[in-house]
Amino acid sequence: MDIKRREFIKYSAIAAAYLALGKVNAFAAQAERGSDGIERWVKGVCRFCGTGCGVMVGVRGGKVVMVKGDPNNHNNGMLCLKGALLPSVVHAPDRLTEPLVRKGGKLVPASWDEALDLTARKFKEAIAKHGPGSVGYYGSGQNLTEESYLANKIFKAGLKSNNVDGNPRLCMASAVGGYVTTFGKDEPMGSYDDMDAATCFFIVGSNTSECHPVLFRRIASRKQKDKLVKVVVVDPRQTNTARIADLHLAVRPGTDLALLNAMAHVILKEEMDDARFHGKYASFKLMEEGKPVDKTFEDYRKFLEDYTPEKAAAITGIPAGDIVKAAQLFASSTATMSLWCMGLNQRVHGVWANNLVHNLHLLTGKIGKPGSTSFSLTGQPNACGGVRDTGSLAHLLPAGRLVAKKDHRNQMEQLWGLEPDSLNPNPGLFTTAMFGALGDKIKALLVLCTNPAQSLPNVRKYTENLKSPNKFLAVIEAFGDAETLKYADVVFPAAFWCEREGVYGCSERRYALVEKAIDAPGQARPSVNILVDLALRMGVDPRLVPFKNSADVWDEWRNVSASSTYNFKGITRERLRKTSGILWPCPSEDHPGTKIRYVRGEDPMVPADHPDKYFFYGNPDGKAIVWFRPHKPAAEEPDREFPLVLTTGRVIDHWHTGTMTGKVPEIRQSFPHAFVEINVEDARRLNINNGDAVIVETRRGSMTLPARVGEVCRPGLIFTPFFDARKLVNELTVDAVDEISKQPEFKICAARIVKA
Amino acid sequence: MAIASLIVHVESGRTAHVVEELARMPGVTVHGQGDEISLVVVVERPSREMDDAEKEIRAIRGALSVSAVYLNLEDEL
Numbered sequence: 001m002d003i004k005r006r007e008f009i010k011y012s013a014i015a016a017a018y019l020a021l022g023k024v025n026a027f028a029a030q031a032e033r034g035s036d037g038i039e040r041w042v043k044g045v046c047r048f049c050g051t052g053c054g055v056m057v058g059v060r061g062g063k064v065v066m067v068k069g070d071p072n073n074h075n076n077g078m079l080c081l082k083g084a085l086l087p088s089v090v091h092a093p094d095r096l097t098e099p100l101v102r103k104g105g106k107l108v109p110a111s112w113d114e115a116l117d118l119t120a121r122k123f124k125e126a127i128a129k130h131g132p133g134s135v136g137y138y139g140s141g142q143n144l145t146e147e148s149y150l151a152n153k154i155f156k157a158g159l160k161s162n163n164v165d166g167n168p169r170l171c172m173a174s175a176v177g178g179y180v181t182t183f184g185k186d187e188p189m190g191s192y193d194d195m196d197a198a199t200c201f202f203i204v205g206s207n208t209s210e211c212h213p214v215l216f217r218r219i220a221s222r223k224q225k226d227k228l229v230k231v232v233v234v235d236p237r238q239t240n241t242a243r244i245a246d247l248h249l250a251v252r253p254g255t256d257l258a259l260l261n262a263m264a265h266v267i268l269k270e271e272m273d274d275a276r277f278h279g280k281y282a283s284f285k286l287m288e289e290g291k292p293v294d295k296t297f298e299d300y301r302k303f304l305e306d307y308t309p310e311k312a313a314a315i316t317g318i319p320a321g322d323i324v325k326a327a328q329l330f331a332s333s334t335a336t337m338s339l340w341c342m343g344l345n346q347r348v349h350g351v352w353a354n355n356l357v358h359n360l361h362l363l364t365g366k367i368g369k370p371g372s373t374s375f376s377l378t379g380q381p382n383a384c385g386g387v388r389d390t391g392s393l394a395h396l397l398p399a400g401r402l403v404a405k406k407d408h409r410n411q412m413e414q415l416w417g418l419e420p421d422s423l424n425p426n427p428g429l430f431t432t433a434m435f436g437a438l439g440d441k442i443k444a445l446l447v448l449c450t451n452p453a454q455s456l457p458n459v460r461k462y463t464e465n466l467k468s469p470n471k472f473l474a475v476i477e478a479f480g481d482a483e484t485l486k487y488a489d490v491v492f493p494a495a496f497w498c499e500r501e502g503v504y505g506c507s508e509r510r511y512a513l514v515e516k517a518i519d520a521p522g523q524a525r526p527s528v529n530i531l532v533d534l535a536l537r538m539g540v541d542p543r544l545v546p547f548k549n550s551a552d553v554w555d556e557w558r559n560v561s562a563s564s565t566y567n568f569k570g571i572t573r574e575r576l577r578k579t580s581g582i583l584w585p586c587p588s589e590d591h592p593g594t595k596i597r598y599v600r601g602e603d604p605m606v607p608a609d610h611p612d613k614y615f616f617y618g619n620p621d622g623k624a625i626v627w628f629r630p631h632k633p634a635a636e637e638p639d640r641e642f643p644l645v646l647t648t649g650r651v652i653d654h655w656h657t658g659t660m661t662g663k664v665p666e667i668r669q670s671f672p673h674a675f676v677e678i679n680v681e682d683a684r685r686l687n688i689n690n691g692d693a694v695i696v697e698t699r700r701g702s703m704t705l706p707a708r709v710g711e712v713c714r715p716g717l718i719f720t721p722f723f724d725a726r727k728l729v730n731e732l733t734v735d736a737v738d739e740i741s742k743q744p745e746f747k748i749c750a751a752r753i754v755k756a
Numbered sequence: 757m758a759i760a761s762l763i764v765h766v767e768s769g770r771t772a773h774v775v776e777e778l779a780r781m782p783g784v785t786v787h788g789q790g791d792e793i794s795l796v797v798v799v800e801r802p803s804r805e806m807d808d809a810e811k812e813i814r815a816i817r818g819a820l821s822v823s824a825v826y827l828n829l830e831d832e833l
Contacts, residue, residue: 001757001830001831006759009759009828010759010798010800012826013759013760013761013798013825013826013828014761014787014796014798016761016825016826017761017762017763017787017790017796017797017825017826018790018796020763020823020825021763021790021791021794021796022791023790023791037830058828060830063833064833065828065829065830065833066826066827066828066829066830067826067827068825068826068827069823069824069825069826077825078763078823078824078825079823079824079825080822080823080824081760081762081806081807081810081822081824081827083824084760084824084826084827085803085806085807085827087827087829087833088803088829091833209821213821213822213823214823216821217763217765217820217821217823220765220820220821221765221793224767224768224792224793225792225793243820244820
């Protein structure tokens with residue numbers, strides 16, 4: 001690059017940064033100079049976390065050579081470095097470029113026809129011999145919405161198998177369960193704009209700073225610019241997020257049910273509740289023998305008597321005074337926004353924990369107003385818009401419908417042009433059950449764009465099934481080093497990110513279009529086309545899959561949504577091309593989208609003449625439910641034999657199993673190996689120094705990791721990230737699941753460590 | 757050599773210290789202050805070192821977060 005061009009690019013880079021801050025100065029005029037030599041810019045969405053940042057992709061010579069934040073999307077031009085480095089992932093040398101078929105124990109190149117025919121034949125044979133319950137599909141929160149909708153339709157409507165699940169089961173299922181049980185409908189009711197109006201942030205079980213860095217900046221900026229803004233962080237680790245907290249509650253892991261009930265106790269005792277709100281818009285319920293039983297507010301008050309701050313202090317390890325202070329900050333602010341992520345979801349009582357956060361909002365009326373909302377953060381770019389909204393889980397049908405409900409099945413049969421009562425009425429196998437049955441009940445499985453051989457809990461147990469000679473595993477994948485390929489019988493090379501067009505839906509119900517920027521390498525194809533070809537060869541009725549591309553699928557899904565309260569009929573492809581995303585519900589092409597649900601005048605699903613301001617239309621009585629959820633321990637508590645708690649998570653540099661970030665040389669170099677974080681007190685007691693090799697052992701296995709000694713973990717807690725395929729930390733984790741959401745408890749298991 | 761612009765988010769009252777530390781880092785230029793909590797920084801490093809730059813910045817006392825706005829990799833692809 002010559003000096004002149006280099007200077008132009010620097011000017012552009014500087015100008016883009018000032019523009020992202022809303023500052024127009026002399027540099028802004030230079031903004032486009034670095035674009036010389038860029039053949040075209042296309043609009044997309046980042047491929048990593050669930051924040052859904054808009055990106056602009058600069059193309060030259062068939063390659064993505066430049067990335068900048070989309071100034072018109074919610075991220076105002078900001079990205080994290082991981083997102084900005086996406087070109088290195090797209091152009092990674094180990095991209096899959098041709099179909100592969102296992103022969104003589106090895107994956108060898110094959111033609112598309114051979115790979116497709118073999119897969120179709122195996123699925124057809126399994127169905128003919130063992131019925132439709134013997135085949136399954138395992139998808140991902142990274143698929144395009146169109147891919148999830150289509151795969152779900154092919155399996156549930158075409159093959160009559162409800163064995164459709166996906167990795168959001170591992171990260172978001174408890175959030176879904178929480179929203180559905182409390183409000184009757186999934187997905188948050190607020191938007192990121194609430195961050196600009198909230199005066200109290202209640203962040204629980206989320207290391208926002210490392211896992212959703214662009215949102216963290218927005219929260220931290222808000223706090224710095226308005227001294228009245230308070231931040232409460234609940235996390236057993238002293239994370240970067242906790243650095244901005246006015247109050248950090250380093251709870252004993254797995255005790256937040258007690259903490260949240262105690263906060264509700266304080267709110268009622270000190271009369272900080274909004275009796276007018278919960279008297280009118282909330283009902284109170286307790287589950288008894290598997291059935292919801294109506295209760296009164298007074299019953300609830302009595303239920304909470306067990307949760308005095310003093311009693312909760314003994315359980316949580318948090319001083320009673322701090323619990324009182326947290327409740328006061330939550331309830332006395334002018335607007336409170338709760339944010340949570342895997343710390344609440346990846347738990348055997350994850351749905352309950354979600355319910356208890358919602359309870360705090362319903363008791364205080366801090367919901368459905370700017371800045372007041374109960375907002376679950378998502379880990380993947382399209383877990384919400386793809387898997388959750390399209391109903392691509394074993395118990396769901398599109399737009400929040402349930403497989404088990406006859407009227408819901410009948411609605412989908414009508415929409416999909418099927419015979420009445422022809423859909424399979426039995427929910428399929430959820431993730432761990434599906435992989436537990438692989439090679440036994442499940443004979444043929446299609447995996448799309450995810451890496452279960454690394455991401456499942458207690459993974460060694462399921463690896464045995466992946467190796468079974470009685471299973472057939474077909475994988476649609478972009479990268480040749482994904483752990484799961486070791487067990488695949490057929491591999492289809494997939495177009496990745498901006499190599500094909502499609503819609504992502506992020507945490508705030510925003511649908512945005514990833515436009516096609518470049519061609520996929522070699523013979524790699526868009527997954528929509530692979531799925532349609534497979535369906536036709538499997539004998540699926542061609543009328544169910546009349547799609548040439550993802551735009552056709554989007555049009556059908558958009559029209560199907562119109563019969564539900566998710567209604568986004570107005571989000572046409574054309575509008576998505578012109579905008580940087582629209583929030584559903586959006587019933588017509590002239591509707592601007594919805595920032596606040598369940599509120600008259602804001603949410604188009606609430607009739608304009610509805611007599612009350614709020615209408616929780618997901619529940620038959622229009623009220624949200626305050627659930628009585630007692631504190632219960634984790635599935636595996638520490639004991640004398642395994643005295644520590646092991647928790648797992650992400651670090652900022654890597655994302656999930658590292659299949660993408662591991663190939664960015666600069667990221668791999670930064671965090672080449674996993675590690676285990678240990679508190680200084682524990683380390684001293686065990687004679688472990690920083691950098692020592694230590695053996696981490698649980699009841700399921702052991703591994704040796706370098707120690708990071710410090711104050712990040714509270715005493716008794718150890719932490720390790722899960723990105724490193726050479727150190728499969730999920731060989732150690734438990735696969736106990738939440739009874740309601742079937743989400744595994746990655747966050748807590750008992751462990752011991754010893755110097756290696 | 758890649759070129760990136762970053763916005764370094766600074767804790768209130770620590771701007772001078774962060775600017776001083778940034779100035780010592782190879783390949784890093786502080787261009788100016790975008791607003792009271794944001795520094796506009798250009799990093800020119802081989803892409804394999806880009807991530808190290810971000811880590812070094814995050815390790816500065818008073819640097820709360822780092823956002824990337826623009827990244828050009830055309831020399832490396």
